[in-house]
Amino acid sequence: xxxxxxxxxxxxxxxxxxxxxxxxxxxxxxxxxxxxxxxxxxxxxxxxxxxxxxxxxxxxxxxxxxxxxxxxxxxxxxxxxxxxxxxxxxxxxxxxxxxxxxxxxxxxxxxxxxxxxxxxxxxxxxxxxxxxxxxxxxxxxxxxxxxxxxxxxxxxx
Numbered sequence: 001x002x003x004x005x006x007x008x009x010x011x012x013x014x015x016x017x018x019x020x021x022x023x024x025x026x027x028x029x030x031x032x033x034x035x036x037x038x039x040x041x042x043x044x045x046x047x048x049x050x051x052x053x054x055x056x057x058x059x060x061x062x063x064x065x066x067x068x069x070x071x072x073x074x075x076x077x078x079x080x081x082x083x084x085x086x087x088x089x090x091x092x093x094x095x096x097x098x099x100x101x102x103x104x105x106x107x108x109x110x111x112x113x114x115x116x117x118x119x120x121x122x123x124x125x126x127x128x129x130x131x132x133x134x135x136x137x138x139x140x141x142x143x144x145x146x147x148x149x150x151x152x153x154x155x156x157x
Contacts, residue, residue, distance in 0.1 A: 007074045009034070011073075012070065015067055028049070029044070029046055040080060043084075044087075045086070049087045053086050060085075064082060068082040101127075102132075104117060105135060108155050119147065119148045125150075136156060139154055
């Protein structure tokens, strides 16, 4: 890691440690690592870390945005992808979205019509699109304006 990268990782570690303490996480374990693409991945585990997730992931998404701003400033203004997780929430959420995507695809094929999913964050929409990308029997598209943007799943022509 370059000195700027180290500064970003240190700033992220400090931020997550402070957040874990502020949320009352018991015996928090905070880890920061670099992913294969050079982004930073921060994770918090410990009793009570579910409060960091919030309802529908709202708190952890806001924390992730804040963390990306902190890392950017620590690294001199550069843009770097930052992912934050708490107690494996991101993996559980991804699995649930993949299952939802496949159910919607099956339903679209069964009834021969488009299925409209609830509004999602850009990250969640990307997971759904990617989950169905390899399927040749359905197509997906996004419709609407943020924050009410949603995915439509329909049979392929």
